[in-house]
Structures are given as C-alpha cells and as structure tokens.
Amino acid sequence: MDISKRGQEIQPSPIRKLKPYADEALERGIHVYFLNIGQPDIPTPQPIMDAFHNYNEKVLSYGPAQGFLELRQAIAGYFRSYDIPIDSENVVITIGGSEAIHFSFSAVADPGDEIIIPEPFYTNYNGYAAFASVKIVPLTLRVEDGFRLPPTEEIEARITPRTRAILLCSPNNPTGTVYTPEELERVTAVVKKHDLFLIGDEVYKEFVYDGGTHKSVLEYEEIKERVIVVDSISKRFSSCGARVGAVITWNEDVYQAVLKFAQARLCPPSVEQKAALAAYQMGLDYFQPVKEEYQKRRDVLFDGLKDIPGIVIHKPQGAFYIIVRLPIKDCEHFVQWMLTDFHHNQETVMVAPAQGFYCTPGRGKDEVRIAYVLKEEDLKRAIVVFKEGLRKYQSLFL
C-alpha cells in the first residue's frame, strides 16, 4: 500500500529542513539569529491588530470565493495609486501568495507543460509545480553577473512546444535583484513573440532601495492579456501568518479559471481579509519608513560581508535577501555545522543553503541566502558571529 508518487517525490522545504538543528541549538541555550527565512521582525501595523480586536460578526461565516469586495476594491486602489488601472473585477483574493502561485500555474499550464523561471528562485515554486504536475525549466543566472537576465537568445533557447509561461519575481527572492525596464522589455517581447503568459511575482513591490522604483509587468500594455500578477500582504504589511494574497489579471479566461479554482476551496479566511483591508486603508505613506529600515539593513549586511576573503557578492536592489557565494564547497554542511557544532559566546546564525533555490543539479552548493529581517543591532551582531563561524569552519574543513 504505497502512497502516491507525487507524495513520495515532492521535496521537503529546503529552507525548513534544517529547522530541527536550530531547535536543538535553542534547547542547548544557544541564541540563534534566524536569517534563513523571510520572516520580518517589523511589527505588524496596528490597524491589522485593531481589525482582529474589533471583529464582531455574530457568525464567522463563509465569504465570497473571490474574496470580499471591499478588499478587492482596496487592492485595485493600491494598484491605481501606481497608475496601473486595476479594477476589483481583476482581483481574486487567495490564501497567501502561495495559493496565488498555485492558481496561476494551474490556470496556464496542464500536467507536463513547462514554465520558465530564472534560477535561483523561490523554492515554493517547486512545491506548486509538483502539485500541479508542471515542469519548471530553469534559466540559470549567476551571482557574478549580479543575477541579471541573459540575452534574448538564451531565454528563447529554453522555449519548447510545451512552454506556457515565463515567471519573473521582481524584486527577487532570493537574489534581491530588481529587473530593469530593459530586462522586462526583453522578456515581454519573448512572451509576445512565442505566445506565452507572463507571471509576475511582485510581492516585494514596496521594497526597492536607493530611490529606485518598481516596474510592474502590468505596465506593459502590449501584453496586457498575457500577464498574471501574484501578490501578497505577507511582506508588504509584515503579516506572513495572515495568509492573504491575490491573483491580478485582465485576462477574463484566466480570471474565470482562477475563480473556479477558488470556488473549490470555498473562501479565504474572513477575519484576516478584514485585517488586510485595514492595512491597505493606511495608504502608501506607511511604506517609506519600512523601506528605509530595510535599506539600512541591506547596507549593514552588504558592508559587513563584502570584505570576506573569497566571497562573491552583489548588492541587492530590493526585497530583503542576498545570495552570496562563499569560499566553501558544501554550504548545507556549513549551515548545519553552525547549528550543531558552533557557537560564539553562546550565539550562532542560521542562513539558508542556496542549493534549494536552484533546480539545476549541483548549482548553488557553494552559495547561501541571507535574509536581512532583523533590526540593525541584531544584524550587526549576527554578522560578527557569522564571520567568526565561517573562519572557524574554514580552519577545520579546508
């Protein structure tokens, strides 16, 4: 009595699989700086908390499958404040960005179809590709190039008769890259020429640094009907546990398919949608201090790491991640060792081995992803501990 093949084959979350070692370190009294997952320490805005505290329906009932109209209107308004003419009828509320990915994959691709994604990429795309029996075709980027997109020919070389879409995540998790208009135009031209969909994962839209602005794939009029944006409040409003996301599309067929998928799971959480509505009602001013805080952290992390002998590093322009190549052959072993065998004054650091962000076998073994989700003081301390651990690891194993 075997379980299903997909149940056997779906990979465990590479970000979470080292968690037990961290738990053991904590049990030994070691303080662990968690730079391994994108869980911000920014306080969840008070209007969100107030929405929970003020919730007062008599019956916590089902809402509409596509989400509450008020929230869909608020999200549409958010896009319109960026001059992107979204209406509530272009928005389906999803259970986190995760479900938005799942619905998008399922709406454009059938089992065996392919979606091209620049790697390294957010690992959970793998989970949903497995769930949807869709094949991810990686377009490998390199830290030496600052994870810039390759020339058009290299993108086109990945296209087969089964290709259904290209997915771009910008600002990027895990690289911190923000695609330039030139890069986006290169991809939109390919999408148009080869009759594909373009899925834009733009959940880090607000996190662009150095005065830069985010260019959305929704801003390309000529591929308007081909674009699906995956959105979420998790990072935007430091509300990862709320599980409120959205699919944004002008394509009516895609919208109807996503709506039918949504009907199958009845509705997103009702109270959390009211919390999300309260968050959007804060307006865009909320983001400026948050962005400044992350930019400061980015600078602290980048400046703290860049002089490590043998490191290959590029300065992220957005989100709150960086991928660096370390002068270490097996970063998974290093990350584990930091938790099991190392501490510096009872402190250690957990980062994410980058291998899980690649789909091409062997890639990323010498890289780690670091999330700058802690406040400056903690981050500075974590960098000291990380460098100390790296030095010791090298002295032991190299």
Add this chain to the structure above:
Amino acid sequence: MDISKRGQEIQPSPIRKLKPYADEALERGIHVYFLNIGQPDIPTPQPIMDAFHNYNEKVLSYGPAQGFLELRQAIAGYFRSYDIPIDSENVVITIGGSEAIHFSFSAVADPGDEIIIPEPFYTNYNGYAAFASVKIVPLTLRVEDGFRLPPTEEIEARITPRTRAILLCSPNNPTGTVYTPEELERVTAVVKKHDLFLIGDEVYKEFVYDGGTHKSVLEYEEIKERVIVVDSISKRFSSCGARVGAVITWNEDVYQAVLKFAQARLCPPSVEQKAALAAYQMGLDYFQPVKEEYQKRRDVLFDGLKDIPGIVIHKPQGAFYIIVRLPIKDCEHFVQWMLTDFHHNQETVMVAPAQGFYCTPGRGKDEVRIAYVLKEEDLKRAIVVFKEGLRKYQSLFL
C-alpha cells in the same frame, strides 16, 4: 493564447452558480431564505471571538507548516475523548477541510488514479479531483433506499487497477445519512482486501440525531494504516470563515507527504488557529444544545416536506442536509424560477439543485438538497413559501 485545459474544464461550483439570481431577488426587495448552502446561523462560540479580540503578538508571523502544536494537541485530545488514540503527531492542520481533501487525494493518488465515492457527494470533491487530476468513480446511491450503501459486490464492481481509495462522508453531506457499523465494516473489508486507502470525511461528526452516535473509520484497528480522516471546525463550531481543518492519519508515509504539501503553502492562518484552539478547549459539552437545535430543525423540515404529493424523502440521521426527489423534471430550472419569477408575500426560498452532487450524467435532475441551517421560526416560514412555490411552479409548467 488559451488557458490550461484544466482551467477550462473545472466546473463552476454548482451550489454557487445560481447566487447571482438570488442577489437580483434581494435587490428587488425579496426576502430570500437561504437553504442552499451549509452556512449555519448558530452564533460562533464566544471563546473564538475572544481569541480574535485577545490576539496580541507583535508580529503576525508564519507558524509551523503542520500547524501550531497546541492546536494539534487539542485536536488529538478531542479524538481521545472519543477513545480514538490520536496523538498530535497524527494531525496536520489544514486550511479548511477543503485543503484536507486536496492533500488526502494528492497523497494517495497520482494523475489518472481513481477514488470511489458514493454519490450524491459533496460537490467540492470534484474541484479537488480536477485540481489533482484524479478521477472520481461514483457509486450511485438512491433516495428510495435512504442512500444506504449497496452490497459488497456492487462496491467491488467499481474497483479497477487504478483505484487507490474509497471516500466515505459520514454523517453525509448532502444526504444526511449516517453509515451504520455494518455498512462501515462492509467497506473496510473491501479496503483491506483490495489494498486501498479509506478517506473518511467526518466534519459533521457531532451532528448525529435521535441519540445515535458517530462511528469513525478511525475505529477499525485492522485498517489503521489505511485510514485518513478529513476534519474541519467549520460546522463543528459554526466557523466556516475561519478556514481551519485537519488531516488525521496514523500512516507515517501519508503524514510525511501531507507535511511536504503543507510546507509548500507555508502555514495555515495563525490567528484563526488560536481561535480554533479556544473552541476545542470548550470541551464536548458545547455540542449537546447545538445538536438538539439541529435535530429540532430536521424534524420541522422533514415533517413539513413529507406530505408533499409526489415527494420521495428519507429522514436524515445526521449533518444538516436532506436530499429529496420532487415531482419536477428539471430542479435547476425550478430553483432558478423561485428566485427570478416567484415570491410569496415578498419572500422566496433558495435550495440547491442536486444534479451538481452527482457525477453520473443525468442523475439528480429531479432532486434538490435542502440545508436546515436556519432557526425553527424561519425554517417553518421557508417551508410554507417553498410549498407555495412548488405548487405554483407545477401549475405553470406541468
């Protein structure tokens, strides 16, 4: 640029598709008694509301993929209070019973595999089967037989080399049937003999009337490793909008597969899990008055309908639904007509055409599902209006 085949083919929710006609009736000032969906009017228990009001974490952060340990322990404790020895390690918290169905289907079946389900069945099984590319093989039951399960040979006749599981929903949505130990033994023997899984949808466990008790598929020791139970707080605690469910299994391979599926979507909603915990902490005493209320409603509905000339009806033993055959050829037309063309003193009734609960083409066209989710006074009034509508419809169309 077509969307995916699955996006085109997944059926819209048959329960929800007539909703626009109801909205139009409401706009015309007609009062609509909604007996079409399982949205109870029982107030959500105060401890759930208190959990929202008292939520006070600084950061609404990700929780564990499998759900908070405290909630998993509380759910395990709930089963142990029924002498079913579940531990927290046998529980994965899901985003509603919906996700529990999805995960269970995906854990036992690969694309093209088959799951046998007695029909009429809960329509959302169709959605998740489509999502998981799994084929539902219906085992047709009949209202004349009180929707009892057929002899063993008829069940076995549905088994093919691709069969992976049988799903039993008891107490049943949409029929209200509670399977007897004899029926369950018949199925467990088939499951064992043919090396299958048994998925038990037991979300209505607390709703068994006339002093009867619910027998869980978890109580069959000899198929312990084959059983997966789909659970939810939606109906149990009148909290449909919370989206908190669970997969319960002793099978370690199934558990690990479900855990990996769960990791791909990160975590269930955090605050709603705390609300669910508060609900379980109320203990079993909470259910008695709720059960009495539903039993009263069942009696009111059954007694109100049973004398309709030409009706075929059986008395439900549990849940809060009844399927009746009406002396009408096309119940979907009738349901729609009740919303668009009929009112009795500015009131009408919405029920669910039963066709959507059947997978076999043509079945259920002359049946409707009625959910007794309104309080006695409203239900009595709704019955008067329903009978008046039926009488008028027959005079017009028969």
